Amino acid sequence: MPILTLGEEGRWTNYHGTGTCHAAVRHALRSGDAVRGREELSIAARAVQDWLGRALAANRRVRPLGAGWSPSNVNIVSDSWLLHTRRFNRCFRIADEDVLPGVDAQALMLVEAGALVDEVSDKLEEQGRSLWTAGAGNGQTFAGACATGTHGSMVRRGGIQDHVRAIQIVTPSGIHWIEPKAGVMSEAFVTETGSILHRDDQLFAAAQLPVGAMGVVTALVVDSVPKFLVRPIQNLRTVEPGALDWLAAGDYRRFSAAYALDREPDFVQMIVNPYKPFKRPAMLRFLYAEPWRDDYPRATPGELGAGYDALALLGRLLDSYPWARGALLQYAMKLGYASGPDVDDPAVFGSWGEGLDTHRPLGNLFNASVTIDRADLSHAFELICAVYARHGGSTVVTLRFMERAQGLLAPARFRHNAVIDFDGPRSARTADAYARVVERLDAEGIPFTRHWAKSCQLDGGRVASDYGEDFRRWRAARDRLIPLPEHRAMFGSPVLDGLGLTG
Numbered sequence: 186m187p188i189l190t191l192g193e194e195g196r197w198t199n200y201h202g203t204g205t206c207h208a209a210v211r212h213a214l215r216s217g218d219a220v221r222g223r224e225e226l227s228i229a230a231r232a233v234q235d236w237l238g239r240a241l242a243a244n245r246r247v248r249p250l251g252a253g254w255s256p257s258n259v260n261i262v263s264d265s266w267l268l269h270t271r272r273f274n275r276c277f278r279i280a281d282e283d284v285l286p287g288v289d290a291q292a293l294m295l296v297e298a299g300a301l302v303d304e305v306s307d308k309l310e311e312q313g314r315s316l317w318t319a320g321a322g323n324g325q326t327f328a329g330a331c332a333t334g335t336h337g338s339m340v341r342r343g344g345i346q347d348h349v350r351a352i353q354i355v356t357p358s359g360i361h362w363i364e365p366k367a368g369v370m371s372e373a374f375v376t377e378t379g380s381i382l383h384r385d386d387q388l389f390a391a392a393q394l395p396v397g398a399m400g401v402v403t404a405l406v407v408d409s410v411p412k413f414l415v416r417p418i419q420n421l422r423t424v425e426p427g428a429l430d431w432l433a434a435g436d437y438r439r440f441s442a443a444y445a446l447d448r449e450p451d452f453v454q455m456i457v458n459p460y461k462p463f464k465r466p467a468m469l470r471f472l473y474a475e476p477w478r479d480d481y482p483r484a485t486p487g488e489l490g491a492g493y494d495a496l497a498l499l500g501r502l503l504d505s506y507p508w509a510r511g512a513l514l515q516y517a518m519k520l521g522y523a524s525g526p527d528v529d530d531p532a533v534f535g536s537w538g539e540g541l542d543t544h545r546p547l548g549n550l551f552n553a554s555v556t557i558d559r560a561d562l563s564h565a566f567e568l569i570c571a572v573y574a575r576h577g578g579s580t581v582v583t584l585r586f587m588e589r590a591q592g593l594l595a596p597a598r599f600r601h602n603a604v605i606d607f608d609g610p611r612s613a614r615t616a617d618a619y620a621r622v623v624e625r626l627d628a629e630g631i632p633f634t635r636h637w638a639k640s641c642q643l644d645g646g647r648v649a650s651d652y653g654e655d656f657r658r659w660r661a662a663r664d665r666l667i668p669l670p671e672h673r674a675m676f677g678s679p680v681l682d683g684l685g686l687t688g
Contacts, residue, residue, distance in 0.1 A: 188236045188268070189213045197267055199253040201550060204261035206248070212236065214299070215272040222277030222295040226353055226404050227379035229273065229297075230360040233401050237357045240266045240675065247675050249401045251299055251326030255333055255638035256552050259397055262678035268401065270299035270326065276308040279406070283374040293350060296405045298328040302345070305407060306538035314409035315537045318342045318587075323538070328402045333638035334394050334596045336556065336604045337587040339451050340437055344590030344597055346393045351406035353380055354392060354399060357672045361400070363392045369406060391662035394592030396637050398676050398686040399663050414475045414534045415452075418445040419490040419525025421466040424455065432586065433562040435601060445471045445528055455584040458515050459573035462582070465515050470525065472540065484533040489540045490525025551580060551611040553619045553640040555626065555633040559586065559601040568625050569605065578618025580609030593659040594652060596634040616640065645685030
């Protein structure tokens with residue numbers, strides 16, 4: 186399983202077109218045909234370590250690339266060596282003898298770093314298992330989604346990195362297998378992966394969300410739950426201002442009873458036009474988990490409510506006609522987001538994976554978000570809409586809810602979180618509106634964090650302030666794993682350097 190060189194030095198542009206690496210030499214790590222996953226990992230990890238050594242000798246920075254999904258440009262570095270892992274994507278079952286006593290091997294799967302969230306989900310469902318959360322789309326690699334703190338979407342769960350039970354990371358000086366102190370895999374299994382075993386809670390909490398700065402992640406052990414069904418309800422409803430107070434208090438049942446079904450929802454999403462948000466209908470989406478049964482009628486992603494980015498189709502109009510922005514945003518929402526089943530429609534069901542369609546960008550999109558303490562929702566929402574009303578910007582405002590996520594650098598770090606996304610056409614006006622949003626939240630003293638993979642208006646001082654002692658612990662764990670400064674610098678980029686993650 187040698188690492189292949191893909192052509193001459195040149196340019197590489199990320200998936201969303203927000204950044205380009207210049208003078209980059211592209212390489213690829215691809216899966217082999219070993220019968221057992223541990224053998225694959227041993228071969229692959231040695232190849233990666235050798236590749237890192239050659240990059241160090243050539244005085245090149247390195248950047249592992251999965252789906253190239255992140256629009257924040259954390260993965261953009263010129264004069265570098267890029268390692269494409271997308272075809273290093275096999276998934277393996279884990280046997281009872283490969284885990285420690287008391288660990289449920291049937292719930293676990295060994296995943297190579299290039300496997301997409303969608304691929305991991307499909308493999309688990311073939312085995313009668315399921316992921317329990319994910320972001321809004323499944324086109325990221327699982328390792329990349331975890332590395333950047335992709336927020337979850339189930340109201341009683343945390344982030345996607347909460348699925349991770351063990352991690353293999355390669356640095357210039359070693360091949361490392363990192364687990365919580367309690368342990369997961371047998372020592373014999375870890376030895377056969379060619380790794381040094383670390384059972385350390387702090388190191389594991391750092392490696393769950395490494396933001397690409399702790400080495401090359403080559404594999405993950407992913408946890409799961411028994412497969413379940415979800416029933417979606419999606420509609421356009423005018424939401425009363427007081428309903429935000431129900432969401433802020435975590436009274437999802439009351440909100441669901443008012444706008445969908447009178448039962449406890451497992452997922453709540455509210456897409457709002459920030460121009461007159463309580464006069465124009467909001468796009469609401471609920472998911473209700475139900476026990477698995479094999480005889481449910483199959484539905485397409487569209488029938489389950491998966492939409493597309495109508496905002497991208499209207500991007501030029503939204504930016505060119507600011508006087509009509511509110512009406513155009515509402516038209517985009519109606520066009521692109523209201524296709525799912527409503528309360529009075531025949532019920533449709535799908536697995537968790539079937540209800541999440543892989544996102545395909547249709548235009549030049551802007552993506553940003555803030556995560557706040559759920560209790561601050563009503564006040565923060567009022568401030569955000571006031572900024573848009575005064576200064577413009579062509580994004581909708583999306584609200585989702587989740588619990589505290591694992592990982593020292595998890596943006597969802599409050600006990601109960603409201604994640605507020607801003608998605609729309611990319612333009613200077615839209616970027617300025619988001620910058621004004623974060624300035625206003627700061628001015629009002631509302632604590633918040635930002636998604637590592639999105640446009641985030643962050644710097645090193647703000648990262649240190651937002652994450653406090655957890656940031657210090659993350660840096661201490663990184664320094665234990667990569668003790669030499671010249672080795673840490675290899676994994677940097679202009680963005681990561683500015684955030685204080687590689688110094």
